[in-house]
Amino acid sequence: MRPDRHDAHEAGRPDGAAAVVIGGGLAGITAALTLADAGLRVTLVEGRPRLGGLVFSFRRESAAGELSVDNGQHVYLRCCTAYDWFLGRVGARGLVPLQDRMDVPVLDADGLRLGRLRRTALPVPLHLARSLATYPHLSLAERANVGRAALALKKLDPQDPRLDGVDFASWLRRHGQSPRAVEALWDLVGVATLNARAGDASLGLAAMVFKTGLLSDNSAADIGWARVPLGEVHDTLAREALEKAGVRVELRTRASGLDRAADGSWRVTVDNGPHGREQLTAGTVVLALPQRETHGLLPAGSLDDQDRLLDIGTAPILNLHVVYDRPVLRKPLFAALGSPVQWVFDRTESSGLAALPGGAGSQYLAVSQSAAQDDIDRPVAELRERYLPELARLLPAARGAGVRDFFVTRERTATFAPAPGVGRLRPAARTQNPGLYLAGAWTATGWPATMESAVRSGLGAVREALTELGFPQGQLPQEVA
Numbered sequence: 001m002r003p004d005r006h007d008a009h010e011a012g013r014p015d016g017a018a019a020v021v022i023g024g025g026l027a028g029i030t031a032a033l034t035l036a037d038a039g040l041r042v043t044l045v046e047g048r049p050r051l052g053g054l055v056f057s058f059r060r061e062s063a064a065g066e067l068s069v070d071n072g073q074h075v076y077l078r079c080c081t082a083y084d085w086f087l088g089r090v091g092a093r094g095l096v097p098l099q100d101r102m103d104v105p106v107l108d109a110d111g112l113r114l115g116r117l118r119r120t121a122l123p124v125p126l127h128l129a130r131s132l133a134t135y136p137h138l139s140l141a142e143r144a145n146v147g148r149a150a151l152a153l154k155k156l157d158p159q160d161p162r163l164d165g166v167d168f169a170s171w172l173r174r175h176g177q178s179p180r181a182v183e184a185l186w187d188l189v190g191v192a193t194l195n196a197r198a199g200d201a202s203l204g205l206a207a208m209v210f211k212t213g214l215l216s217d218n219s220a221a222d223i224g225w226a227r228v229p230l231g232e233v234h235d236t237l238a239r240e241a242l243e244k245a246g247v248r249v250e251l252r253t254r255a256s257g258l259d260r261a262a263d264g265s266w267r268v269t270v271d272n273g274p275h276g277r278e279q280l281t282a283g284t285v286v287l288a289l290p291q292r293e294t295h296g297l298l299p300a301g302s303l304d305d306q307d308r309l310l311d312i313g314t315a316p317i318l319n320l321h322v323v324y325d326r327p328v329l330r331k332p333l334f335a336a337l338g339s340p341v342q343w344v345f346d347r348t349e350s351s352g353l354a355a356l357p358g359g360a361g362s363q364y365l366a367v368s369q370s371a372a373q374d375d376i377d378r379p380v381a382e383l384r385e386r387y388l389p390e391l392a393r394l395l396p397a398a399r400g401a402g403v404r405d406f407f408v409t410r411e412r413t414a415t416f417a418p419a420p421g422v423g424r425l426r427p428a429a430r431t432q433n434p435g436l437y438l439a440g441a442w443t444a445t446g447w448p449a450t451m452e453s454a455v456r457s458g459l460g461a462v463r464e465a466l467t468e469l470g471f472p473q474g475q476l477p478q479e480v481a
Helices: 005-010 027-037 081-089 127-131 140-154 168-174 179-194 203-214 231-244 291-297 306-311 378-393 451-469
Strands: 019-021 041-045 057-062 065-070 075-079 103-108 113-118 223-227 248-250 256-258 267-271 277-282 282-286 314-324 333-337 343-346 363-372 404-415 436-438
Touching: 019 027, 019 065, 019 277, 027 041, 027 223, 027 231, 027 282, 027 451, 041 267, 041 277, 057 203, 057 231, 057 333, 057 404, 065 231, 065 314, 103 179, 103 306, 113 127, 113 179, 140 203, 168 179, 168 282, 179 363, 256 291, 256 404, 267 282, 277 333, 282 451, 314 378, 314 436, 363 378, 378 404
Parallel strands: 019 041, 019 282, 041 248, 103 333, 282 436
Antiparallel strands: 057 065, 075 223, 103 113, 256 267, 267 277, 314 363, 314 404, 333 343, 343 363
């Protein structure tokens, strides 16, 4: 996926040609790395004091000591081949391992029945047949209907523009899915991956998620997540990789202007605090910012109807962080039904809690709440009152446990909203201005707003940029499966 730097020079490409990447999230880091690998002289500017965008960590003083806290629980699947490449490129693959096989405990709070979504080594779709046959949260008839709907879903083409304007819930109803089946299976997966419930999600994006994750390969849905703080991967190791690649990284530096010079090059005006205003000049610019910030910097005429970027909505994610004075969960994760609680992860090791003198015997759980429109603005005290009893209802060991800390992280614009019709709003990487490209999970990658989509967008922007610079096909970043 990375062209050989020496070969690029031998092919007569412009050694030392300049590129500026605006935005230091996963899309921007990916673009900067691959441009530098191709032999360009790259500057990456990021307004925050760190890299990683919305995938980051921070330090928090708790009763047990100082914790390393992720802003939210981020996971990926084995089918996320671009993000896997990213992990390898920054030297973090061993820190973000995958399950040997997809295995998700699913607890129904209404009857405290524990089900399990676990794959076997059988080929698709038989890899989930045993799990579905014994799934206690659906009736026999509902399980049979789920199988029929899955076969119908497999026949859909996620790229068909007609699917973009249809909501997923309507399609599920037409294919015999009961409200319970939607909650216990389709939304269980869809809310976590799409950040929207079925009624608010484009059928095209939902079809892409389920076809790729559950119906493409028997191992595609194996789950991976960081066993270290997210900042160690997406800031520390990413910055080291960028520096080794020769990228100039400017943090606390915000782009405030973008225009063309008389010679056709791009001028990027940046504000870097005490150092004042600076102007960077480059033949290639990659804008790797959220859609509204991108719209604010785009020169007029860069896209057909570029105001459509403002019509791409956003969706929130809420994370609740609970430190108990004793272990209350034996498994690394579980999902819940019949409860406001969605997904729960054990973050004791990755937060450093287990190694703290005051953390002995304690356990740190992160409760990840996607599509959190109803809760995102609730006060912490109200969230505590709402969710701690729910955790105690789901986890008997939590009923007598003391709560050493409870706090909340909120991302009000965590992802773009995958609403019906969003596909026609998402722009391609290439703009109508030569040398100017777009990247970000919200661009037209075909994926929902995930780490995978962000990395794919960065690779796609660089493929377009290097093509325009005259690089031969064999020296472009390879397409990911």
